[in-house]
Amino acid sequence: MIERQEIVSGQGLRGEIRVPGDKSISHRSIMLGSLADGTTRVEGFLAGEDNMATLQAFETMGIKICRCRDGILEIHGKGLDGLTEPEDVIDCGNSGTTMRLMTGLLAAQRFFSVLTGDRYLRRRPMKRVVEPLSGMGARIWGREQGEKAPLAIQGTHLQGTTYRSSVASAQVKSALLLAGLYAEGPTTVYEPHLSRDHSERMLSFFGAHVAPIDGGVRIEPRPHLEGREVFVPGDISSAAFFLVAALVTPSSELLIRNVGVNPTRSGIIDILQKMGGDLELTSPRTLSGEPVADILVRSSRLKGIEIGGELVPRAIDEFPVIAVAAAFAEGVTTIRDARELRVKETDRIAAMVKGLGSLGACIEALEDGMRIEGREALDGGGEVDSCGDHRIAMSLAVAALRSRSPVTICDTACTATSFPGFWQLLEQVRG
Numbered sequence: 001m002i003e004r005q006e007i008v009s010g011q012g013l014r015g016e017i018r019v020p021g022d023k024s025i026s027h028r029s030i031m032l033g034s035l036a037d038g039t040t041r042v043e044g045f046l047a048g049e050d051n052m053a054t055l056q057a058f059e060t061m062g063i064k065i066c067r068c069r070d071g072i073l074e075i076h077g078k079g080l081d082g083l084t085e086p087e088d089v090i091d092c093g094n095s096g097t098t099m100r101l102m103t104g105l106l107a108a109q110r111f112f113s114v115l116t117g118d119r120y121l122r123r124r125p126m127k128r129v130v131e132p133l134s135g136m137g138a139r140i141w142g143r144e145q146g147e148k149a150p151l152a153i154q155g156t157h158l159q160g161t162t163y164r165s166s167v168a169s170a171q172v173k174s175a176l177l178l179a180g181l182y183a184e185g186p187t188t189v190y191e192p193h194l195s196r197d198h199s200e201r202m203l204s205f206f207g208a209h210v211a212p213i214d215g216g217v218r219i220e221p222r223p224h225l226e227g228r229e230v231f232v233p234g235d236i237s238s239a240a241f242f243l244v245a246a247l248v249t250p251s252s253e254l255l256i257r258n259v260g261v262n263p264t265r266s267g268i269i270d271i272l273q274k275m276g277g278d279l280e281l282t283s284p285r286t287l288s289g290e291p292v293a294d295i296l297v298r299s300s301r302l303k304g305i306e307i308g309g310e311l312v313p314r315a316i317d318e319f320p321v322i323a324v325a326a327a328f329a330e331g332v333t334t335i336r337d338a339r340e341l342r343v344k345e346t347d348r349i350a351a352m353v354k355g356l357g358s359l360g361a362c363i364e365a366l367e368d369g370m371r372i373e374g375r376e377a378l379d380g381g382g383e384v385d386s387c388g389d390h391r392i393a394m395s396l397a398v399a400a401l402r403s404r405s406p407v408t409i410c411d412t413a414c415t416a417t418s419f420p421g422f423w424q425l426l427e428q429v430r431g
């Protein structure tokens with residue numbers, strides 16, 4: 001469904017909010033809950049479209065999942081060998097995480113399966129998981145020699161491996177760790193910079209033997225996974241839109257409660273603080289092996305900075321909205337080492353350069369990032385296109401808060417991918 005949203009600049013963002021559950025942790029809770037013995041209870045599960053694709057995939061493989069009240073899930077896990085062959089193609093929708101992690105898992109099952117997705121996902125690169133899994137003995141076919149979905153997977157016996165990934169990708173790492181649960185011998189993955197480690201944390205929480213080794217991570221096969229109680233914190237990638245919105249809108253003071261602040265995800269906080277943002281983390285705690293805090297944010301005068309290296313994977317989904325913060329900062333912000341942005345739901349470098357550029361921002365594409373020169377406000381208004389990408393839609397909405405003329409964001413239904421209720425929450429905090 002194509003929808004549109006009009007945003008008119010106005011007063012600051014005030015009050016206290018919660019954002020929906022973490023998308024990455026929600027995916028993993030379904031996967032590991034299904035592979036564990038006994039019941040896993042998930043509180044705070046994100047019922048966005050991406051996670052529902054994962055949930056339905058496991059239902060079609062014979063897992064009973066009860067959607068109880070208050071958004072609580074009960075997953076009746078059937079153990080490592082409890083999945084059954086899906087009778088039909090599994091539709092991963094828009095979700096790269098669903099497709100890549102499940103490719104690793106399905107490669108090791110005793111059955112045949114096919115994964116497909118929407119037109120955005122069918123364009124995204126899959127060889128990054130197909131190739132290393134094939135090195136473990138996996139039998140996977142896809143368009144363009146396994147680069148593009150649909151992927152057909154004939155599950156088989158796998159050998160453990162040592163793999164050095166050329167990209168810092170949690171999806172690649174997690175696909176191999178999930179395959180490694182079933183392989184003969186340990187599986188070790190190295191990556192150029194540490195990507196989000198939710199898989200490692202949750203695997204350990206469920207009883208798997210996963211440990212850091214020489215800068216990489218190693219998993220031992222055939223653990224006994226035991227059903228657990230998982231508390232999913234608010235998604236820092238969703239909180240990011242409200243953090244930047246509050247920073248760039250005068251007279252804002254917003255408290256975001258219960259946000260996951262895992263250090264492999266909290267690059268956005270480091271980046272915004274380095275830009276001069278007034279952000280305070282309070283009540284730090286740990287829930288189901290994941291660090292959580294409340295974040296207080298106030299309007300701030302931001303300054304341009306240089307971003308690259310290890311910070312990039314720690315904030316990979318936040319660069320569209322970081323570009324918005326940079327568009328209102330004093331001086332120049334340069335984002336480098338972020339080539340991965342070109343293979344997300346859309347080419348996020350091209351999409352932000354087009355969207356922010358059409359609103360009057362001074363933004364230029366670099367091969368591996370963006371260069372943005374900040375200004376007081378954006379002069380442009382009119383229509384901008386989300387390109388069907390949830391993060392672009394929400395980032396442009398934040399940019400519109402400081403646009404001199406009203407902005408209509410086209411194709412906004414995609415926000416349901418990761419943030420159902422985004423538009424209502426934005427309306428609510430603007431009073």
Ligand SMILES: O=C(O)C1=C[C@@H](OP(=O)(O)O)[C@@H](O)[C@H](O)C1
Nearest residue numbers: 024097168169170171172316317
């Ligand atoms: O593992 C995950 O849950 C994710 C990993 C990241 O992708 P890459 O592994 O491609 O960097 C991120 O962009 C995505 O939103 C979620």
Ligand SMILES: C=C(OP(=O)(O)O)C(=O)O
Nearest residue numbers: 094095096097317344345
């Ligand atoms: C890139 C994203 O997700 P995925 O790779 O799971 O589609 C995202 O949510 O920004």
